[in-house]
Amino acid sequence: xxxxxxxxxxxxxxxxxxxxxxxxxxxxxxxxxxxxxxxxxxxxxxxxxxxxxxxxxxxxxxxxxxxxxxxxxxxxxxxxxxxxxxxxxxxxxxxxxxxxxxxxxxxxxxxxxxxxxxxxxxxxxxxxxxxxxxxxxxxxxxxxxxxxxxxxxxxxxxxxxxxxxxxxxxxxxxxxxxxxxxxxxxxxxxxxxxxxxxxxxxxxxxxxxxxxxxxxxxxxxxxxxxxxxxxxxxxxxxxxxxxxxxxxxxxxxxxxxxxxxxxxxxxxxxxxxxxxxxxxxxxxxxxxxxxxxxxxxxxxxxxxxxxxxxxxxxxxxxxxxxxxxxxxxxxxxxxxxxxxxxxxxxxxxxxxxxxxxxxxxxxxxxxxxxxxxxxxxxxxxxxxxxxxxxxxxxxxxxxxxxxxxxxxxxxxxxxxxxxxxxxxxxxxxxxx
Amino acid sequence: xxxxxxxxxxxxxxxxxxxxxxxxxxxxxxxxxxxxxxxxxxxxxxxxxxxxxxxxxxxxxxxxxxxxxxxxxxxxxxxxxxxxxxxxxxxxxxxxxxxxxxxxxxxxxxxxxxxxxxxxxxxxxxxxxxxxxxxxxxxxxxxxxxxxxxxxxxxxxxxxxxxxxxxxxxxxxxxxxxxxxxxxxxxxxxxxxxxxxxxxxxxxxxxxxxxxxxxxxxxxxxxxxxxxxxxxxxxxxxxxxxxxxxxxxxxxxxxxxxxxxxxxxxxxxxxxxxxxxxxxxxxxxxxxxxxxxxxxxxxxxxxxxxxxxxxxxxxxxxxxxxxxxxxxxxxxxxxxxxxxxxxxxxxxxxxxxxxxxxxxxxxxxxxxxxxxxxxxxxxxxxxxxxxxxxxxxxxxxxxxxxxxxxxxxxxxxxxxxxxxxxxxxxxxxxxx
Numbered sequence: 001x002x003x004x005x006x007x008x009x010x011x012x013x014x015x016x017x018x019x020x021x022x023x024x025x026x027x028x029x030x031x032x033x034x035x036x037x038x039x040x041x042x043x044x045x046x047x048x049x050x051x052x053x054x055x056x057x058x059x060x061x062x063x064x065x066x067x068x069x070x071x072x073x074x075x076x077x078x079x080x081x082x083x084x085x086x087x088x089x090x091x092x093x094x095x096x097x098x099x100x101x102x103x104x105x106x107x108x109x110x111x112x113x114x115x116x117x118x119x120x121x122x123x124x125x126x127x128x129x130x131x132x133x134x135x136x137x138x139x140x141x142x143x144x145x146x147x148x149x150x151x152x153x154x155x156x157x158x159x160x161x162x163x164x165x166x167x168x169x170x171x172x173x174x175x176x177x178x179x180x181x182x183x184x185x186x187x188x189x190x191x192x193x194x195x196x197x198x199x200x201x202x203x204x205x206x207x208x209x210x211x212x213x214x215x216x217x218x219x220x221x222x223x224x225x226x227x228x229x230x231x232x233x234x235x236x237x238x239x240x241x242x243x244x245x246x247x248x249x250x251x252x253x254x255x256x257x258x259x260x261x262x263x264x265x266x267x268x269x270x271x272x273x274x275x276x277x278x279x280x281x282x283x284x285x286x287x288x289x290x291x292x293x294x295x296x297x298x299x300x301x302x303x304x305x306x307x308x309x310x311x312x313x314x315x316x317x318x319x320x321x322x323x324x325x326x327x328x329x330x331x332x333x334x335x336x337x338x339x340x341x342x343x344x345x346x347x348x349x350x351x352x353x354x355x356x357x358x359x360x361x362x363x364x365x366x367x368x369x370x371x372x373x374x375x376x377x378x379x380x381x382x383x384x385x386x387x388x389x390x391x392x393x394x395x396x397x398x399x400x401x402x403x404x405x406x407x408x409x410x411x412x413x414x415x416x417x418x419x420x421x422x423x424x425x426x427x428x429x430x431x432x
Numbered sequence: 433x434x435x436x437x438x439x440x441x442x443x444x445x446x447x448x449x450x451x452x453x454x455x456x457x458x459x460x461x462x463x464x465x466x467x468x469x470x471x472x473x474x475x476x477x478x479x480x481x482x483x484x485x486x487x488x489x490x491x492x493x494x495x496x497x498x499x500x501x502x503x504x505x506x507x508x509x510x511x512x513x514x515x516x517x518x519x520x521x522x523x524x525x526x527x528x529x530x531x532x533x534x535x536x537x538x539x540x541x542x543x544x545x546x547x548x549x550x551x552x553x554x555x556x557x558x559x560x561x562x563x564x565x566x567x568x569x570x571x572x573x574x575x576x577x578x579x580x581x582x583x584x585x586x587x588x589x590x591x592x593x594x595x596x597x598x599x600x601x602x603x604x605x606x607x608x609x610x611x612x613x614x615x616x617x618x619x620x621x622x623x624x625x626x627x628x629x630x631x632x633x634x635x636x637x638x639x640x641x642x643x644x645x646x647x648x649x650x651x652x653x654x655x656x657x658x659x660x661x662x663x664x665x666x667x668x669x670x671x672x673x674x675x676x677x678x679x680x681x682x683x684x685x686x687x688x689x690x691x692x693x694x695x696x697x698x699x700x701x702x703x704x705x706x707x708x709x710x711x712x713x714x715x716x717x718x719x720x721x722x723x724x725x726x727x728x729x730x731x732x733x734x735x736x737x738x739x740x741x742x743x744x745x746x747x748x749x750x751x752x753x754x755x756x757x758x759x760x761x762x763x764x765x766x767x768x769x770x771x772x773x774x775x776x777x778x779x780x781x782x783x784x785x786x787x788x789x790x791x792x793x794x795x796x797x798x799x800x801x802x803x804x805x806x807x808x809x810x811x812x813x814x815x816x817x818x819x820x821x822x823x824x825x826x827x828x829x830x831x832x833x834x835x836x837x838x839x840x841x842x843x844x845x846x847x848x849x850x851x852x853x854x855x856x857x858x859x860x861x862x863x864x
Binding site for chain 1: 436437439618619621622635636637638639640641665667668669670671672673675676677678679680709712
C-alpha cells in the first residue's frame with residue numbers, strides 16, 4: 001500500500017543536544033603544517049539555525065527613498081519611520097540572520113504589468129550583502145490581492161497567477177531561493193472577509209489543485225528553491241490538507257506554521273502538542289510568523305485578527321516583562337524540537353507593526369524592550385561562542401564545542417573559517 | 433490540469449420543486465386496454481427521499497429476546513425497554529423508511545471471532561420485511577473498538593480491520609448495501625479520548641490510507657454498495673479531507689454530515705452555509721445523524737459530547753414545543769437543498785437515547801412528543817399523497833402530482849404500482 005509519508009516521531013530536548021556539536025579542529029598554517037602549541041582565537045560567526053524576522057521596513061532604506069510613500073496611491077510594505085531605519089537595521093542585524101521579504105501580489109503589482117521588482121531586488125541585495133538569507137512571502141494568497149484580478153474570468157486568474165509565480169521566482173533566483181509557495185490554503189476557498197480573485201480560483205478548482213499550481217510553477221522555474229506550505233490554521237484542517245498534498249505527490253520542502261499570538265502566548269504544552277502533530281510527516285518545520293505582545297492581548301472572540309483595530313495599542317511595563325518571558329519560553333520550546341529549523345518573528349519595532357500591535361522587540365521610540373535583550377542574550381550569548389582564546393596542542397588541535405553554524409579561527413599567521421556540524425568529529429582548517 | 437471534482441452549485445428551493453413531479457398515468461386493464469372514464473384511487477406508498485432513523489432498539493424485538501442484556505458482559509446496542517418495542521415499532525414504521533443498524537466493532541465482535549452476525553441479520557431482515565431500506569454504521573471508526581485490538585501491532589490491526597470489513601460487507605450483501613465506510617476520519621489519528629487500535633493505525637498510516645482501505649475493501653467485496661464518508665466535523669478540516677480523498681481517486685458515493693445538535697439547533701443560515709460548502713463537490717449528501725433536544729441544551733464549552741453525563745435530563749413542555757419547531761425547520765431546510773437525499777434522525781424514544789438526552793420524538797413513557805406529530809404531518813401529510821379518488825379520461829388517463837416515490841393505483845379491475853420520477857411525464861400501468 002502506498003504510504004505518502006513516513007510516520008516520524010521526535011523527542012524534544014530542552015538541553016538542545018541536537019543543536020550543538022563538538023569538533024576537533026586541526027589548525028594548519030598557510031603552508032599546510034600544523035600550528036602546534038599556539039594561541040588562537042575561535043569565534044562563532046553565524047547560526048545554522050535560522051533566526052528570522054521580516055525585512056519589510058528596510059525597503060526604503062535599501063532603496064535610498066526619502067519619502068515613506070513614494071507613490072501616493074501605493075502603500076509601502078513596512079511602516080517604520082524613515083529616520084529610525086539605520087538604527088533599527090543595526091538592532092535587526094545583531095540578532096537575525098534570515099529575512100522574509102513581502103511579495104503580496106496586490107502591493108507588489110498594483111498596476112498590472114508594473115511589478116516592484118527593482119525595489120525588492122535592491123532590498124534583497126541589501127540583506128544579502130549583510131550576510132542575511134532571504135525568503136519571499138507569499139507566491140499565492142487570497143489576501144492583499146490586486147483589484148485587477150476581480151474582473152477576470154477564473155481561468156484568466158489562474159493563468160495570471162501562474163505567470164506571476166514564474167516571473168517572480170525567475171527574477172529573484174539566486175537571490176531569493178526560499179518561498180512561501182502558498183499561504184493559508186485551508187481557508188482560501190471559503191474566505192469571506194474580502195472579495196478577491198484567488199478565493200474564486202481556489203473555490204473553483206479546489207485546494208489541492210491550487211497548492212499544486214503554486215509548487216509546480218515555482219519548482220519548475222527554480223528547481224533549487226526551498227518551497228513552503230504555510231498556514232495559520234493549527235487544527236486538524238491543516239493536517240488534512242497536508243496529508244492530501246503529500247498523497248497528491250506534491251513535493252513540499254518545509255511546513256510553515258504561523259504563530260501570531262495576539263490572543264495570548266500558547267504555552268509550552270500547546271506548542272509541543274502542535275509540533276508533535278505536524279512533525280509526524282517527516283518534514284522540516286519553520287515557525288514562519290511569530291508575534292508576542294508587550295501590551296494587552298486581543299479578545300479571544302476575534303476570529304480574523306484583521307478585524308481588531310484600535311486607535312492606540314500601548315506597550316506597557318508589565319506587558320514588556322511578560323513578553324520577554326514568553327519570548328524566551330517560545331524560542332526555547334521551539335528550539336528544543338529537532339524538526340524546527342527556522343523561527344521568524346513578525347516585526348522588529350512597534351512603529352509600523354501589523355495591526356498596530358505592540359508586538360515588536362523595540363518600542364516606537366526606538367529603544368529595545370526587555371524581549372530584545374532576552375532574545376539577543378540567547379542568540380548571541382547563551383547559544384553563541386564569543387571570541388575565545390584557546391591553545392593548540394602539539395599537533396595543532398583545539399576542540400571547539402558550540403552551536404551548529406559557522407566559525408572563524410584567528411591566529412598570528414592569518415584566519416580561517418569552518419562549519420560546526422553534527423557527525424563531523426574532525427576538521428582541518430588552513431590559515432590564509 | 434487534473435480536477436478531482438466538478439465545481440457544483442445548487443439553489444435551495446423552499447417550495448421543493450426538485451422533490452415533486454407531475455405525471456400523466458394511463459391506466460390499462462388486465463387485458464391492456466385503456467380504462468376510460470372510470471373512478472380509480474391513487475395513493476403514495478413510499479417516499480423516494482430517505483427518511484431515516486436508527487434501528488438499534490429493535491434488535492431484541494427482531495430476535496425475540498426476553499432480556500435486554502442477553503450476555504451479562506455485552507452491552508446491547510439500543511436501550512429502549514423491551515415491553516415498549518412493539519409500540520415503538522409502530523411509531524417508527526409510520527414515519528421512517530430507512531434504518532441505520534449498529535456495526536460498532538467493539539460491540540459487534542467483543543470476543544475476536546464471535547461476531548453478532550446472526551443477531552444483526554435477523555434485525556436487518558425484520559426491517560426489510562417491513563419495507564425499510566438499511567444502512568450499516570460504521571465499518572471503520574476509532575470509538576467503541578474491541579479491546580483485543582489494543583495489544584496488536586499496527587500491521588495486525590490493519591489486517592484485522594480489512595478482514596472485518598470484507599467479512600461483514602460480504603455477510604450482509606443484498607440485505608445491507610449501504611455503509612458508512614469510515615466515520616470521523618478527521619479526528620481519527622489524533623483522537624485522545626480513549627485508547628484504541630484504530631487511532632494508532634490512522635496515526636501511523638495517515639488519514640487517506642485509512643479512508644482508502646475502508647472504501648477499497650468494502651467496494652471490492654460488494655461493488656453494488658453505496659459507500660459513505662461520514663463526519664461530525666463541519667469545519668474546513670472535513671473539506672480538506674474530502675478534497676484529499678477525491679484527489680487520491682477514492683470513489684466516495686455519498687458525503688455523510690452528522691448534525692447532533694445537543695448544543696442547540698444550527699438554524700437555517702448555518703445549515704444552508706454548510707450545505708453550500710459540502711455540496712460543491714457534486715456528491716449526494718446524507719444528514720446521517722441528526723439530534724434535536726426537547727430539554728435544556730448541552731453547555732457550549734463541551735467539546736466531545738460524550739463528556740457530558742448527567743443523571744437525569746428531562747424533556748420539558750417548553751423544550752418539546754421548541755423541538756417541534758426546530759424539527760420542522762431542520763427538515764424543511766434540508767429538503768429545500770437538492771443535494772440532500774437522506775435525513776437520519778438519531779433515535780425515536782428518550783428511553784435509552786444516546787447520552788440520556790431528551791432527543792427522541794417519543795417520551796420515555798411511550799407517548800409521542802409534538803415533534804413526532806409535526807414530522808409525521810410532513811412525511812405523511814403535507815408531503816404525501818393520501819388515497820385520492822380520480823376519474824380517468826376518455827383514453828384512461830389521470831394526472832398524478834406528488835412527491836417523488838412509489839404510488840399505487842386501484843380500480844375495480846385490480847391494482848398496479850408506479851413510480852413518480854422527474855423527467856418521466858407519462859407512464860402506463862396495467863392493473864393486475
